[in-house]
């Protein structure tokens with residue numbers, strides 16, 4: 491469900507859309523296509539509290555995380571430490 495920023499208003503509590511306070515995006519959101527700019531701030535077009543989307547891992551709405559995973563070889567820390575232990 492996309493947030494319609496044409497209804498956004500600036501209040502003392504922050505930017506609100508239809509009465510819902512929109513928190514600014516977090517660092518990990520950078521690069522996501524769902525970011526919307528409003529009054530100089532950046533907000534998520536899909537989720538009012540971006541920070542909570544990242545608290546338990548990757549945001550499941552993010553458009554940019556799969557792309558970055560593709561480019562880099564992912565290191566599984568558990569496997570890497572097992573490999574290191576075998577080599578000893």
Ligand code: SF4
Pocket residue numbers: 515516518519522523524525533534535536537539540541543549550551552553
């Ligand atoms: S969809 Fe997720 S990653 Fe993208 S801006 Fe919103 S909270 Fe951030």
